[in-house]
Amino acid sequence: xxxxxxxxxxxxxxxxxxxxxxxxxxNGPALRIQGSNTIGAELGPALVEGLLQEQGLxxxxxxxxxxxxxxxxxxxTAQGQRVIIEVAAHGSSTGFAALKNASADxxxxxxxxxxxxxxxxxxxxDLKSPAAEQVIAIDGLAIxxxxxxxxxxxxxxxxxxxxxxxxxxxxxxxxxxxxxxxYARDDQSGTYDTFKExxxxxxxxxxxxxxxxxESSEQLSDAVSADPQGIGFIGLPYVRQAKxxxxxxxxxxxxxxxxxxxxxxxxxxxxxxxxxxPPDSQNPWAQALATFAQSPQGQAIVATSxxxxxTVQAMSVAPNALMPEGYQSLSRHAQRLTVNFRxxxxxxxxxxxxxxxxxxxxxxxxxxxxxERAVTLVGFGDLKDDPARADLLSKLRAMAVRRELVxxxxxxxxVRGFGALMPVATxxxxxxxxxxxxxxVWVY
Numbered sequence: 001x002x003x004x005x006x007x008x009x010x011x012x013x014x015x016x017x018x019x020x021x022x023x024x025x026x027n028g029p030a031l032r033i034q035g036s037n038t039i040g041a042e043l044g045p046a047l048v049e050g051l052l053q054e055q056g057l058x059x060x061x062x063x064x065x066x067x068x069x070x071x072x073x074x075x076x077t078a079q080g081q082r083v084i085i086e087v088a089a090h091g092s093s094t095g096f097a098a099l100k101n102a103s104a105d106x107x108x109x110x111x112x113x114x115x116x117x118x119x120x121x122x123x124x125x126d127l128k129s130p131a132a133e134q135v136i137a138i139d140g141l142a143i144x145x146x147x148x149x150x151x152x153x154x155x156x157x158x159x160x161x162x163x164x165x166x167x168x169x170x171x172x173x174x175x176x177x178x179x180x181x182x183y184a185r186d187d188q189s190g191t192y193d194t195f196k197e198x199x200x201x202x203x204x205x206x207x208x209x210x211x212x213x214x215e216s217s218e219q220l221s222d223a224v225s226a227d228p229q230g231i232g233f234i235g236l237p238y239v240r241q242a243k244x245x246x247x248x249x250x251x252x253x254x255x256x257x258x259x260x261x262x263x264x265x266x267x268x269x270x271x272x273x274x275x276x277x278p279p280d281s282q283n284p285w286a287q288a289l290a291t292f293a294q295s296p297q298g299q300a301i302v303a304t305s306x307x308x309x310x311t312v313q314a315m316s317v318a319p320n321a322l323m324p325e326g327y328q329s330l331s332r333h334a335q336r337l338t339v340n341f342r343x344x345x346x347x348x349x350x351x352x353x354x355x356x357x358x359x360x361x362x363x364x365x366x367x368x369x370x371x372e373r374a375v376t377l378v379g380f381g382d383l384k385d386d387p388a389r390a391d392l393l394s395k396l397r398a399m400a401v402r403r404e405l406v407x408x409x410x411x412x413x414x415v416r417g418f419g420a421l422m423p424v425a426t427x428x429x430x431x432x433x434x435x436x437x438x439x440x441v442w443v444y
Contacts, residue, residue, distance in 0.1 A: 021055055021056065022055055022284050022285055022288055023284060024077065024081060024083055028084075029072075029084045029085055029086045030083050030084060030085055030283075030285045031048075031085045031086070031105050031106065031283060031285035031286060031289065032085075032086045032088075032098075032103065032104045032105050032106070033048075033085070033086065033087045033088070033095075033104060033105070033106045033107075033108055033289075034087075034088045034089075034090070034094055034095045034098035034099075034103070034104035034106075034107060034108070035088075035089070035090075035091070035092050035094060035095020035096075035098070035104075035107045035108035035109050035190070036089065036091065036092045036095065036108045036109050036110040036189075036190045036191075036273070037069060037089040037090065037091060037185075037189060037190075037191075037215060037216070037217060038110040038139065038189075038190060038191055038217060038235040038273065039089070039108040039109075039110060039136075039137075039273055040069065040071075040087050040088065040089025040108055041069070041089055041216075041217060041218070042237070042305050042306075043136075043137065043273070043301075043302065043305040043307060044087050044089070044108055045062060045071055045073050045087055046301050046304070046305050047136075047289060047292065047293050047298055047301055047302075048073040048085045048087065048289065049062075049073055050292060050297060050298060050301050051285075051288060051289050051292045052073065052075040052083065052085075054292060054297070055075070055083075056078075057075030057076060057077060057083055058075065058076045058077070058078065059074075059075065059076045060073070060074070060075045060076075061073075061074055062074070067088075068215070068216075069088070069089045069090055069215060069216070070086070070087065070088045070089070071086075071087045071089075072084050072085070072086055072087075073085045073087065085285070087108075088104075089108075090188055090215070091186065091187075091188025091189045091190065091215070092107075092108070092109040092110050092111055092188070092189065092190030092193060093117075093188055093190075093193070094188055095107030095108055095109055095276070096109070096113065096114075096117040096120070096121065096276070099121055099124060099276070099278060100120055100121055105281060105283040105285070105286045106275055106276070106277055106281075106283075106286045106289065106290070107274075107275070107276040108273075108274070108275060108276075109190050109273070109274045109275075109276060110139065110189075110190030110191055110193075110194060110235070110271065110273050110274075111190040111193045111194050111197070111271065111274075112133075112272070112274070113127055113128065113133070113274075113276060121278070124278035124279070124280055124281075125278055125279030125280045126279060127276050127278065127279075128352075129279060130352045130355050130356075131277070131279055132276060132277050132278065132279050133274060133276060133352045134274060134275040134276070134277060134290045134293065134294065134352075134356075135272045135273070135274055135310070135352065135353040135356060136273055136274065136275050136290075136293040136294070136298070136302065137272075137273040137299075137302040137305075137307040137308065137309065137310070138262050138263055138265065138270060138271070138272060138273070138307065138308040138309075138310065139235050139236050139237075139262070139270070139271050139272075139273050139307050139308065140235075140236045140257035140261075140262040140267050140269055140270045140271070140308070141191065141194060141195055141198070141233050141234070141235065141236075141257075141269035141270075141271060142233070142234050142235070142236055142238075142239050142242075142244040142257045142269075143159065143231065143232075143233055143244065143245050143247060143269070144221060144224050144225075144231070144232050144233070144234055144239055144242035144243060144244055144245075145224065145230065145231055145242065145243045145245060146224060146225060146226075146227055146228045146229070146230050146242070146243065147225065147241065147242065147243045148228050149170070149175060149177060149228065149243065150175055150176065151170070151173060151174070151175040151245060152245060152246060153245055153246035153247070153248065153254040154173070154245055154246075154247060154248075155247070155248040155249065155254070156198070156199050156202075156203075156247065156248070156249045156250075156268060156269075156426070157203065158173065159199050159247070160199050160200055160202070160203040160205045161205070162180060162182070162231065163182055163184070163195075163199065163200060163205070163207055163208060163211065163233075164200065164205035164206060164207070164208055165182070165208030165209075165210055166205075167180065168180060170229070177228055177229045178229060179229055180229060180231060181212075181227055181229045181230045181231070182207075182208055182210055182211035182212065182230075182231060182232070183211065183212050183214065183220050183223055183224050183227075183230055183231065183232030184207055184211040184212070184213055184214070184220075184232065184233065185213065185214055185215070185217070185220060185233070185234075186213045186214060186215045187213075188215070189215070191217070191233065191234065191235055192207075194269075194271045195233045195269075197431070198268070198269055198271075198431065199269075202429045202431065217234055217235055217238040218238060218240070220232050220234055220238070221234050221238045221239060221240045221241070221242050222240065222241070224242050225240065225241040225242045233269075235307075236257055236262065236306060236307060236308070237305065237306025237307060238306075239257075244256060244257055247267070247268045247269055248268065249268035249424075249425045249426050249432065250423060250425060250426025250427060250428065250432060251423050251426070251427075252268060252423055252424050252425060252426075253322065255267050255268065257269070257270075259308050260315050260338060262308045263308045263309075263310070263338040263339065264336075264338060264339065264340045264440075265340055265342070265424075265435065265438075266340070266424040266435075267424075268424070268425055272353060273307065275289070275290050275293060277290050294310075294356065296311065299311045310339070310353075310356070310357065310360060311360070312337050312338060312339055312357075312360045312361055312363070312364040313337070313338045314335035314336070314337055314338075314364075314443055315335060315336055315337075315338055316331075316335055316336075317331040317335075317336050318331065319331045319332055322422075323422065324418060324421055324422075326416065326418070327378070327418060327421075327422070330376065330378070330416075330442055333444065334376060334442040334443060334444045335442065335443055336440055336441070336442050337361065337364065337440075337441040337442070337443060339357050339360065339361060339441060340438040340439065340440055341354045341357065341358075341397075341401050341438065341439040341441075342354055342434065342435070342437065342438050342439075343397065343400075343434075343437055345430070345434060348396070348397070348400060349400075350400070350401070350404070358404055358405075361405070361441060362405065362408050362410070365405075365410055365443070368443070370410075370443050370444075371409055371410050371411060372411050373411050373412070373413045374413060374443055374444045375405070375410060375412055375413055375441065375442070375443055375444075376412070376413050376414040376415070376416065376441075376442040376443075376444070377398040377401055377402055377405075377412065377414075377415045377416070377439055377440070377441060377442075378398060378416050378417075378418060378439065378440040378441075378442060379393075379394035379395050379396070379397040379398030379399075379415075379416070379417040379418070379438075379439050379440075380394050380397075380417075380418055380419070380420070380421070380422060380423075380436060380437065380438050380439070380440070381393045381394040381397065381417075381419055381420055381436060381437050382420060382423075382427045382432075382433035382436040382437055383420040383423075383427040383436075384419075384420065387419055387420070390419035390420045391417050391418075391419040392417070393417075393419075393437075394417035394418055394419050394420075394437075395415065395416065395417025396417075397417075397437060397438075397439050398415045398416065398417060398439050399415055400439075401439045401441075402415050413444065420436070423436050424436060424438075
């Protein structure tokens with residue numbers, strides 16, 4: 001998109017540059033983003049640069065003020081006017097606080113908004129509505145060790161005890177190295193919030209006071225890489241020179257943080273990265289950035305930034321003896337799409353990400369000529385006292401997705417339910433049960 005001046009006039013403090021381009025403020029930044037360091041360190045600025053390029057701006061570059069973990073992304077119009085977008089990356093909770101005190105237009109978060117934050121921000125509209133809560137990427141929390149550590153896998157119960165300080169030596173885990181040294185993100189970090197929710201709080205544990213804390217993901221990763229006794233948790237792009245281990249949760253298989261397992265959110269420590277856009281926002285740049293992040297161009301930037309994009313692809317799945325026979329047969333003859341549909345908590349309704357993914361799956365099906373009996377939906381659920389009930393509920397979830405696809409002209413090949421088989425998370429916690437209630441999409 002080129003930036004052509006059709007008219008220039010003053011409107012509520014904004015200069016409208018063209019009918020197609022976004023308006024530019026006479027003074028101050030066009031957009032203020034605050035929140036997650038995981039997003040704000042690289043992904044957020046890269047998406048901003050992509051939006052500025054789409055708007056036809058010139059001489060796009062980054063400026064670093066004196067404050068750590070803050071950046072300005074700057075572009076220039078053909079007439080020489082500077083366009084500034086500010087990104088402050090001090091942790092997810094700071095983004096919601098900034099929305100409340102009106103010092104940000106958009107919150108970047110590496111965790112879902114908390115109920116307390118939702119309540120505090122209700123004057124801005126419903127931040128859980130599909131338009132407000134935008135999943136922009138999928139990330140996986142990698143558990144990292146020094147490359148010399150021979151340990152290959154851990155489960156979430158062991159992780160909780162390690163980071164609570166209850167397991168004190170590597171020898172207790174069947175490894176070697178003596179005392180365990182803990183590395184963790186700071187209290188403002190969405191990465192820490194996610195680890196606390198997925199690992200510590202679920203088991204009634206708290207982070208050991210002995211853990212060294214970091215605001216910077218890069219610094220934490222490099223510290224673990226330099227410490228033969230170190231262990232830490234980090235966002236996927238920040239593994240760097242460290243060694244990631246496979247993680248199991250409950251009865252799930254141990255999984256490495258591979259892109260395919262994170263894209264489907266099967267990996268136990270996968271998580272969603274969000275933009276939260278107040279529904280009553282009057283800033284057109286905020287909506288434009290959220291829309292750009294969801295576009296194919298935006299998702300390509302997600303991938304090049306080291307995170308997992310939501311672009312739908314087909315992948316082959318190797319059958320193994322742990323799969324039920326019907327699932328093995330499916331894996332021999334069809335390919336699985338890199339998306340799982342999941343449901344709002346306590347509801348049979350698709351969650352906000354699933355609603356976004358519907359459009360992507362439909363686009364894939366139509367582009368690849370799969371609308372006529374080439375798609376099979378496979379539902380799963382959490383463990384019930386009655387296996388027959390679990391089977392029925394898993395198929396009903398698949399039927400809910402089927403209804404949405406049929407509305408858009410897709411004729412299904414088959415809809416199947418596998419009940420509580422093949423869990424990807426523990427069934428002993430609400431978060432795990434929600435992950436197990438999922439629908440896979442397979443194409444022939």
